[in-house]
Amino acid sequence: xxxxxxxxxxxxxxxxxxxxxxxxxxxxxxxxxxxxxxxxxxxxxxxxxxxxxxxxxxxxxxxxxxxxxxxxxxxxxxxxxxxxxxxxxxxxxxxxxxxxxxxxxxxxxxxxxxxxxxxxxxxxxxxxxxxxxxxxxxxxxxxxxxxxxxxxxxxxxxxxxxxxxxxxxxxxxxxxxxxxxxxxxxxxxxxxxxxxxxxxxxxxxxxxxxxxxxxxxxxxxxxxxxxxxxxxxxxxxxxxxxxxxxxxxxxxxxxxxxxxxxxxxxxxxxxxxxxxxxxxxxxxxxxxxxxxxxxxxxxxxxxxxxxxxxxxxxxxxxxxxxxxxxxxxxxxxxxxxxxxxxxxxxxxxxxxxxxxxxxxxxxxxxxxxxxxxxxxxxxxxxxxxxxxxxxxxxxxxxxxxxxxxxxxxxxxxxxxxxxxxxxxxxxxxxxxxxxxxxxxxxxxxxxxxxxxxxxxxxxxxxxxxxxxxxxxxxxxxxxxxxxxxxxxxxxxxxxxxxxxxxxxxxxxxxxxxxxxxxxxxxxxxxxxxxxxxxxxxxxxxxxxxxxxxxxxxxxxxxxxxxxxxxxxxxxxxxx
Amino acid sequence: xxxxxxxxxxxxxxxxxxxxxxxxxxxxxxxxxxxxxxxxxxxxxxxxxxxxxxxxxxxxxxxxxxxxxxxxxxxxxxxxxxxxxxxxxxxxxxxxxxxxxxxxxxxxxxxxxxxxxxxxxxxxxxxxxxxxxxxxxxxxxxxxxxxxxxxxxxxxxxxxxxxxxxxxxxxxxxxxxxxxxxxxxxxxxxxxxxxxxxxxxxxxxxxxxxxxxxxxxxxxxxxxxxxxxxxxxxxxxxxxxxxxxxxxxxxxxxxxxxxxxxxxxxxxxxxxxxxxxxxxxxxxxxxxxxxxxxxxxxxxxxxxxxxxxxxxxxxxxxxxxxxxxxxxxxxxxxxxxxxxxxxxxxxxxxxxxxxxxxxxxxxxxxxxxxxxxxxxxxxxxxxxxxxxxxxxxxxxxxxxxxxxxxxxxxxxxxxxxxxxx
Numbered sequence: 001x002x003x004x005x006x007x008x009x010x011x012x013x014x015x016x017x018x019x020x021x022x023x024x025x026x027x028x029x030x031x032x033x034x035x036x037x038x039x040x041x042x043x044x045x046x047x048x049x050x051x052x053x054x055x056x057x058x059x060x061x062x063x064x065x066x067x068x069x070x071x072x073x074x075x076x077x078x079x080x081x082x083x084x085x086x087x088x089x090x091x092x093x094x095x096x097x098x099x100x101x102x103x104x105x106x107x108x109x110x111x112x113x114x115x116x117x118x119x120x121x122x123x124x125x126x127x128x129x130x131x132x133x134x135x136x137x138x139x140x141x142x143x144x145x146x147x148x149x150x151x152x153x154x155x156x157x158x159x160x161x162x163x164x165x166x167x168x169x170x171x172x173x174x175x176x177x178x179x180x181x182x183x184x185x186x187x188x189x190x191x192x193x194x195x196x197x198x199x200x201x202x203x204x205x206x207x208x209x210x211x212x213x214x215x216x217x218x219x220x221x222x223x224x225x226x227x228x229x230x231x232x233x234x235x236x237x238x239x240x241x242x243x244x245x246x247x248x249x250x251x252x253x254x255x256x257x258x259x260x261x262x263x264x265x266x267x268x269x270x271x272x273x274x275x276x277x278x279x280x281x282x283x284x285x286x287x288x289x290x291x292x293x294x295x296x297x298x299x300x301x302x303x304x305x306x307x308x309x310x311x312x313x314x315x316x317x318x319x320x321x322x323x324x325x326x327x328x329x330x331x332x333x334x335x336x337x338x339x340x341x342x343x344x345x346x347x348x349x350x351x352x353x354x355x356x357x358x359x360x361x362x363x364x365x366x367x368x369x370x371x372x373x374x375x376x377x378x379x380x381x382x383x384x385x386x387x388x389x390x391x392x393x394x395x396x397x398x399x400x401x402x403x404x405x406x407x408x409x410x411x412x413x414x415x416x417x418x419x420x421x422x423x424x425x426x427x428x429x430x431x432x433x434x435x436x437x438x439x440x441x442x443x444x445x446x447x448x449x450x451x452x453x454x455x456x457x458x459x460x461x462x463x464x465x466x467x468x469x470x471x472x473x474x475x476x477x478x479x480x481x482x483x484x485x486x487x488x489x490x491x492x493x494x495x496x497x498x499x500x501x502x503x504x505x506x507x508x509x510x511x512x513x514x515x516x517x518x519x520x521x522x523x524x525x526x527x528x529x530x531x532x533x534x535x536x537x538x539x540x541x542x543x544x545x546x547x548x549x550x551x552x553x554x555x556x557x558x559x560x561x562x563x564x565x566x567x568x569x570x571x572x573x574x575x
Numbered sequence: 576x577x578x579x580x581x582x583x584x585x586x587x588x589x590x591x592x593x594x595x596x597x598x599x600x601x602x603x604x605x606x607x608x609x610x611x612x613x614x615x616x617x618x619x620x621x622x623x624x625x626x627x628x629x630x631x632x633x634x635x636x637x638x639x640x641x642x643x644x645x646x647x648x649x650x651x652x653x654x655x656x657x658x659x660x661x662x663x664x665x666x667x668x669x670x671x672x673x674x675x676x677x678x679x680x681x682x683x684x685x686x687x688x689x690x691x692x693x694x695x696x697x698x699x700x701x702x703x704x705x706x707x708x709x710x711x712x713x714x715x716x717x718x719x720x721x722x723x724x725x726x727x728x729x730x731x732x733x734x735x736x737x738x739x740x741x742x743x744x745x746x747x748x749x750x751x752x753x754x755x756x757x758x759x760x761x762x763x764x765x766x767x768x769x770x771x772x773x774x775x776x777x778x779x780x781x782x783x784x785x786x787x788x789x790x791x792x793x794x795x796x797x798x799x800x801x802x803x804x805x806x807x808x809x810x811x812x813x814x815x816x817x818x819x820x821x822x823x824x825x826x827x828x829x830x831x832x833x834x835x836x837x838x839x840x841x842x843x844x845x846x847x848x849x850x851x852x853x854x855x856x857x858x859x860x861x862x863x864x865x866x867x868x869x870x871x872x873x874x875x876x877x878x879x880x881x882x883x884x885x886x887x888x889x890x891x892x893x894x895x896x897x898x899x900x901x902x903x904x905x906x907x908x909x910x911x912x913x914x915x916x917x918x919x920x921x922x923x924x925x926x927x928x929x930x931x932x933x934x935x936x937x938x939x940x941x942x943x944x945x946x947x948x949x950x951x952x953x954x955x956x957x958x959x960x961x962x963x964x965x966x967x968x969x970x971x972x973x974x975x976x977x978x979x980x981x982x983x984x985x986x987x988x989x990x991x992x993x994x995x996x
Contacts, residue, residue, distance in 0.1 A: 046763045047915045049956040060963070061955045066763045081955065085918075088952045092921035125945055126925045127932075151914065170758060170914070173741065175924045177914030 007073040022053055022064040022075055033077050034086065034115055036203055037152035038065040040516050041502070042161055048152050050115065052085055053077045061085055083119070090121045093150050095128025104148070104205040109513035111203035112150060133178070138186030140365050141194035141210060141358040142509075146178055149206035155179060155198035162502060164477040165308065167192035179206075191311040191574050193476065195304035195500045196358030196382075196509015209358045209510055213389050215379045219350040220263045226342070227350045228266040229259050230330050230409070233274065234356040234420030234505035235383050237526035241512040241519075242387030243397040248522030250530055253402025256410075258390050259354075260403060269405045270353065271412030273330030274419045274428070276548070277301060278539035280565050281323045281425075282433040283556040285495055289468075294318045296471075296486060296493040299425050301325040303363035304500035304509075306569065308476050313483050314571035322566040324376075326419065327353050327360055328369050330409065331376030332564045337552045338409060339372070346372035353380045356420070356508035359500065371564045382510025411544035414445075414530070414537030421524045422474035422504035423450040423457065426497040430461060430470070431538045438464040445537050451528075453503065453521070456481060458493070474499040474507075576803060578791045578811050579784065580827045583671045590706070592713035595674040601719060603790035607682045608727045615686040616642060619789065621797025623809045628654055628745075628782030629855060629884040630960070631808065631873040637779055640769040642687040644777040651683045651692035652754065652773055652780045656738050656745035658697060659856035660907060661887035664813035664825050665783035669696070669703035672787075673710035677733060679786030681719070682793060684731045687779055691732060695750050698738040707735055742911035746959045747780040749913060760915040761959035782885075784813055804830030805872035812883075814871060816842045818853070818890035830872035834862065837871065838890060847892035851975070855884020857904040858964040861891075861971045881971070882964075896992035897976040898983050901969045902930040908965035919962025922953045926966055934993050936986035943973055943980060 002017040009026050016025045021044065026033050036048035044066035052061035056074035061082060064075075076082060094116060101107050133146035153170060156179060160166045167190050171180040181190045199207045219227050240249040259267045281299070288297050300306055300321040309320055324332065331353075335346040353360060357380075363369065364377040381389070390397055404410070415431050418424030427447045434442055449459035450470065455478040458471045471493045473479045479498040485491040501507045503520035506527065536542060553561045582588050582598045595601070607615055620635030641649060653676065657665040668676055680692045696704045711733050714720040722730045736754055738744050744753045748762035751773050772778025788810060792800045801809045812830050817823045820842035828837065834852060838845065851861045860881030862869065869879045876883040891900060909923040926949055929942045950966035957963045973980055982989050 044763065046958065048917050049958075050917075052956050063763070068765070084948070085952045085956050088948065089917050089921075089956065092925055093917055095925065096921065125941070127928060128925065129928065150917070151920065153915075173743070173914045174910060174912035174920060175914070177920060 005069045005071050007069050007071065007075065009075045010077055016069055018069070020069050022062075022067050022069060023051060025069050026064065026075075026077060031077055033064045034119060035065055036111060036115065036150070037154060039154045039158070039201055042154065042157045045153055045157065048150070049089055050086055052082060054079050054082050086119050087121050090116050090119060091124050091126060094121065095124050095126040097128065097130040098148060098150065098204065099124075105208045105211060106202075106205040106513075110205060136181075136186045137210070138188030139192060139194060139210070139362070140188065141361040142187050142192070142196060142199060143208050143210050144179070144187060145206050148204050149179055150204055151177055151179070152203060154201040154203065155207055158197045158201040162197055162475050162477055163193065163195060163500070164480045165191060165193055168198065191572070193304040193307045193311070193500060194359035194362040195476070197501060199358060199509050200511070200513060200515050209382045209385065210361060211385060212361065212379050212381055213385050216352055216381060216389065219352065219379065224348060225350045226265050226344050226348055227263075227352060228268055228334055228409075229264040229352045229354065230268045230270040230273065230327065231255060231259070231354040232270045232327070232356055232420065232505060233417050233527060234508060234511065234523065235354050235386070236530070237420060237506055237523040238356065238511050239383055239387060242384065245398065247519040248526040250526050252530070253404070254397060254400040256405055257400040257403040258395055258397055261395055261400075262389065262393055264352070266406045266409070268330070268334070268409040269412050270326050270330055271416035271419070272409045272542070272544060273326030273328075273333070274416035275413055275539035275542040275545050276329045276333065276565065277323055277326045278415060278425075278428045278432050279545060279556050280329075280561060281321050282429050282436060282540075284321055284323060285429065285433055286437060287557065289494060296491050296496045297321050298496045298498055301419070301425060302359070302498060302500045302505070303357065304359035305476065305479065305498045307359065307362065307572070308479070308500060309483070310570055310572040311574060312480070313487055314573055316487050317569045317571060319486055320569060322568070324369070324565055324567045325363060326416075327355065328363065328376045328567070329565050331364075331369070332371035333548065334409060335372035335374065335376060336564060337548060347374050350378045351376065353377050354383065354386045355380050356383050356505045356511045358382060358509040360510070368567055383512060384510060387512070408544040408547065411542060413539055413542045414532070414534035415539040417527050417531045417534065420505045420527050422499050423452070423472045423497065424504060424527070426450045426470055426472050426495070428539055429495070432540045433468075434461070434463060435538065435540065437466070440464075442538075453517075468495065469493045470495045470497070472497045474504055475502040476500055576811055576829055577827055579668065579675070579787055579813060582675075583667065588671070590672040590674065590710070592674060592710065592717060595672070600674050601678055603793040604678050604681050604719070605725075607685050607793055608725065608729055612642065612686045612688060615682060615793065618797040619686070619792060622792045622800035623797070623807075624785065624788055624792065624800065625808050625873060626782055627784035627788070627812065627886065629659065629858075629882070631883070634781065634785055637769060637781070638683065638687050641777045641779045644770050646770075646777055647688070648691065648776055649687050649689040650773040650776060650778040651680050651687065651689045652751065652778055653680055653692065653694040653783060653786055654745060654747060654750055654780055655694050655696045655700070655703065655783045656750060657700070657783070657885075658742040658745040659858065659885045659887055661817050661853070661856045661889040662815050662885040664815050664886060666700055666703050667813075667825055668783055668787050669700065670706050673706045674714070675787045675790065676707075676783055677710055677714055677720075679789035680733060681731050682789050683779055683781065683786060685729055687777075689779075690730050691734070693734050693736055693754060693773070695736050695738055695744070695754055698740045704735060704737060711735070741913070743913040743959070743961055746961060749959070750780065751778065760913045761961070763958070805870055805875065807874045808872040812871065812886050815885070815887040816890070817887070819845050819847060819892035819895070820890040821846055828871075831870050833868050833870050834888065835867040837888065838867065842890070845890050845892050847894050849890060850893045850895055851891045851897070853889040853891065853968065854887070855882040856887040857889070857907060857968055858882070858960070859884045860967045861975065863975055882967075894990055894992075896988050896990045897972040897979050898930065898934050898988070899992045901972040902927065902934050904968045905930055905965070908961065912961060912965070916956075916958040916962060918953050919957045919965065922949055922957075922962065923965050925949065926969060930969065933980065933983050936983060936993070938984050940984060946970075946973060
């Protein structure tokens with residue numbers, strides 16, 4: 001049993017386990033100590049000093065995020081001395097030119113702006129100095145503006161601790177300190193996976209997604225273009241947050257309505273692509289198991305995970321499923337099968353994706369993703385960009401009616417919904433693979449063994465006497481653990497699901513800010529309940545998918561399917 | 576009374592192992608190896624020795640805290656980064672009597688139960704590095720370092736590490752990060768190095784001079800040492816006297832020497848009349864002539880509103896402009912801030928900008944107030960000593976030479992340093 005420690009904060013007594021920080025102890029008393037460099041899930045860093053508090057008997061103020069409680073401690077969180085220090089630190093930071101809030105992409109989400117307001121900073125007494133660093137636009141996914149960086153290190157620590165990528169580091173010192181890629185080559189030219197977790201972590205506008213909204217407006221206004229849109233599963237569980245709805249509110253119907261009002265010619269669903277992915281991937285897995293192919297096989301639908309794999313484990317690339325991701329499968333089918341049906345040339349169709357992800361922007365631009373001869377997907381918007389577009393268009397999102405997706409590429413199953421949560425692809429694949437292998441219908445469609453938020457989860461599933469061993473990881477640092485086993489030839493699994501982002505796509509780098517553990521859990525619950533509400537819950541039973549195979553592809557893994565729906569990988573190495 | 580420079584000041588002494596042994600070197604180690612480790616620590620505690628790097632923490636207590644942590648391996652790390660402006664004492668020991676330091680480290684290793692010691696040598700100190708390297712080689716050859724030293728159960732070795740020129744790496748936790756191959760940034764405390772230091776293991780970090788005091792304490796006893804110099808921070812100290820003084824240098828004197836004695840008797844006075852003395856390099860503060868009777872020990876200096884720090888005294892004469900002095904000190908800190916904590920990284924920059932403005936004659940009285948407020952906030956909130964003390968000199972200059980600052984606000988530099996009359 002952990003020993004309990006009693007202390008006083010602002011005159012109120014509180015008892016917490018030894019080792020608790022003052023910040024956490026204060027939360028128990030509903031006292032919110034302001035923070036900037038602190039971020040849930042990361043090691044305390046204590047660099048911004050905004051969370052300083054006064055502790056009786058100590059000569060200096062101490063950071064609440066990194067100071068453990070002690071018996072009898074008397075803490076003041078809002079004394080004049082504390083408030084003076086916090087305000088001045090904000091003044092110091094703001095005097096570096098962080099005052100262009102009106103034109104900042106992340107103005108709504110900016111913690112610095114909000115703190116300055118909440119802590120009563122109403123004038124900046126320092127003249128300060130404006131930096132004029134070049135903005136890094138080398139990545140198709142993420143833009144880094146060092147001029148808006150306050151050096152809190154949240155991005156750097158996320159990249160290292162959560163993702164084990166370390167594409168960015170703090171370099172130089174003092175006033176010249178900067179967040180930088182290897183030799184300042186830029187995010188597009190190093191081992192950055194484009195996952196965008198740094199964007200979620202960044203408390204200012206320094207890190208943001210590349211804004212592609214104008215491209216979508218342009219396509220919508222072009223009378224010669226047929227513009228279709230697809231939305232990833234995780235969007236419907238999170239988009240509402242951008243319009244002040246509580247986290248976990250399902251907005252599927254309103255989202256479809258909003259897209260229609262923006263002027264898309266067809267409102268489709270990436271979940272159609274997800275069902276298709278499962279049918280192809282389940283067949284690939286079965287074939288690898290039955291014909292002695294490379295095992296374990298890993299999923300390939302998370303583009304940051306794919307890029308990570310290519311950078312860090314290029315020697316074992318053949319372990320990755322050759323299936324394209326749902327986004328790309330959707331685009332390939334839309335510009336061939338569907339375009340042919342409509343009699344439209346692929347180059348006259350524009351496929352727009354709404355994704356919870358920054359890496360999807362990168363994925364769409366991979367040169368091999370051109371099944372029809374032109375890009376499968378033309379423009380990718382994050383959840384946040386989509387919300388901004390809705391706001392710009394003056395659509396009152398919360399009051400919209402619930403509408404349906406268009407057919408046929410808007411038809412999907414419950415298995416596809418859960419693609420948005422860690423373990424979901426695994427579960428969906430198991431639902432299909434089990435029935436194909438055993439020839440028997442599943443009694444219970446849920447595989448709860450692979451659900452949850454543990455970093456790595458493993459299970460062994462009985463397929464009619466054959467034990468299929470599976471593992472699920474989310475967050476690339478967790479994936480690394482499984483991949484080192486694969487690289488060293490000691491991985492005991494048949495099938496591994498990896499999602500680059502903590503929680504899966506629902507916690508993706510393109511999702512609403514803030515994204516924390518509480519919010520991730522609510523989004524997950526939303527997706528699981530949407531799965532339960534679906535009549536059809538297995539991908540291979542999706543009638544639109546069945547029709548696609550009948551009319552166009554033949555069978556899973558056919559030559560045509562391979563041409564359209566499968567891909568190749570690039571050995572990238574680290575630099 | 577010479578303890579540290581005893582041999583160095585002898586004619587023709589070069590500090591080889593042979594010479595060191597002839598002068599009674601490694602006798603303290605021999606004696607140590609016959610003692611209980613706890614007895615060694617008790618002796619150091621009895622001596623009253625406090626750290627000579629600047630913070631003045633009781634050395635024996637530091638060793639005891641580290642020894643008591645039930646974790647291993649333990650490490651001895653010697654801070655030889657000597658980066659404080661005006662400080663040049665450690666290099667004398669390293670260049671001219673390196674075995675004195677090695678012996679001190681070995682005794683510390685024995686006392687706390689460490690098998691490895693590291694010396695983090697300032698990057699620019701190539702000669703120190705070379706001499707230490709040779710000394711370590713000599714000691715290994717004589718089996719004073721290595722496995723089962725001199726047939727005892729004590730095994731210990733010492734390794735050298737070269738700094739890369741960052742002042743902040745003289746701060747003990749940044750030094751440890753740098754030693755681990757990381758970017759040198761001050762760590763959060765707790766945990767302190769005593770429990771979680773080098774590679775997360777219990778570590779004593781001591782300055783060169785501190786460790787070099789140890790052999791004499793072991794040989795002559797803690798009580799003997801405690802009676803030298805000032806009560807409260809006893810012993811002798813290496814004072815680095817520089818600036819506008821006629822005879823600058825390193826002087827070893829008991830800690831009850833007054834600043835006046837040091838400056839007039841040893842430094843032969845200040846050319847052009849003393850205006851102020853920067854103490855503890857440029858991070859302690861300053862004293863004005865009416866305070867020069869203060870004794871140069873840690874406690875008295877604190878009482879006088881400044882710090883002894885590393886023992887560096889920089890004398891300023893009447894031709895120095897205190898606005899200019901404050902600005903130059905600030906430029907140093909701005910350049911050397913590691914950049915981790917916001918108040919230091921941004922605060923040193925803002926303070927430099929304000930002082931520049933004042934120096935140019937464009938300041939206003941609000942900027943003086945702002946500087947003083949900034950000093951209080953930086954003292955209160957910065958992670959490490961660098962930021963906490965970066966504005967000490969600025970504050971002292973404003974408070975003690977207010978008239979000079981006000982003249983600058985009116986566009987006049989009385990001594991004519993700042994270019995506008």
